[in-house]
Amino acid sequence: MYTVLSLLSLVTMTHAFPAGPPLERCQDMIPGHGPQPQTGASPYTVTMNTTSYSANDVIEVTVTATSGNFRGVFVQARPMCGNTNIAVGTFNLEQGEDKLQLLDCNGNTASAVAHRNNADVTNRTFYWRAPSQSVGHIYFRSTFVQTRPVFWVGVQSPRLQDPTVTSTTCPTNNNNGNSATSRTPEVVTLIIMAIFLRMTRL
Numbered sequence: 001m002y003t004v005l006s007l008l009s010l011v012t013m014t015h016a017f018p019a020g021p022p023l024e025r026c027q028d029m030i031p032g033h034g035p036q037p038q039t040g041a042s043p044y045t046v047t048m049n050t051t052s053y054s055a056n057d058v059i060e061v062t063v064t065a066t067s068g069n070f071r072g073v074f075v076q077a078r079p080m081c082g083n084t085n086i087a088v089g090t091f092n093l094e095q096g097e098d099k100l101q102l103l104d105c106n107g108n109t110a111s112a113v114a115h116r117n118n119a120d121v122t123n124r125t126f127y128w129r130a131p132s133q134s135v136g137h138i139y140f141r142s143t144f145v146q147t148r149p150v151f152w153v154g155v156q157s158p159r160l161q162d163p164t165v166t167s168t169t170c171p172t173n174n175n176n177g178n179s180a181t182s183r184t185p186e187v188v189t190l191i192i193m194a195i196f197l198r199m200t201r202l
C-alpha cells in the first residue's frame, strides 16, 4: 500500500504538463508540484518590439533561449500595480503555429500563451493586444520549462509603459503591496505577545 502511495505521489510530484498547463495554474504559473523552481538567472528572455503601448495596440512579443532550449512556456501580461495576479489583454499566434496555444486565464479569452507539446524550441514570437481601457504599466510574466524538473517561474520582460500613467510608483492604496494582508500577521503577533506578557506576569 505504501509503495503504491509513494509511487502515486512520485508520479504527481514530477507531473509536468506536456500538453500545456491547466487553468488552475493561471495564477502561480508553476508547472506542477514537487521540484522547486530554479533560483539562478534564467537562460530565457521575453522581449517586445516597443517600450510603450496605447489601448488596443498590438505588440510583438518574443521568447528566446539565450542558451539551450525550452519545451514548456507560459506567458501572461500582468499589471505592475493594482490587480497584479490577473492576466490582461489578448494574445494572438502566428499562422501555422505548431508549438503554442492560447489559454483563457481569469475567464478572459486568450489571456495567456502556453506550449501545447513538449518539442524543444529556441524561440517563439506571438502578439499581444492591449485592453481597450488603460491598465497602467504592464510586463510579461513567464514560466519556462527546460526539462521536467528544471524550470524558471516569474521570468519578467522589460516594463511596457502606459504613457497615461505618469507616476513611477504604484498608488499607495493599490493592493500590490498587500498592505492589508501583510499587516495581519504583525497584528496577530502583537496580540499573542500581549497575552503572553499578561500570562507570565500573573
Ligand SMILES: *[C@@H]1O[C@H](CO)[C@@H](O)[C@H](O)[C@H]1NC(C)=O
Pocket: 049, 050, 058, 059, 060, 127
Ligand atoms: C510591433 O509589432 C506589431 C505586430 O507586428 C505591429 O503592428 C507594430 O506596429 C509594431 N510596433 C512597433 C513599434 O514596431
Ligand SMILES: *[C@@H]1O[C@H](CO)[C@@H](O)[C@H](O)[C@H]1NC(C)=O
Pocket: 121, 122, 123, 124
Ligand atoms: C528561432 O526558431 C526557429 C525555429 O523555430 C529557428 O529556425 C531560428 O533560427 C530561431 N532564431 C533564433 C534567433 O534563434
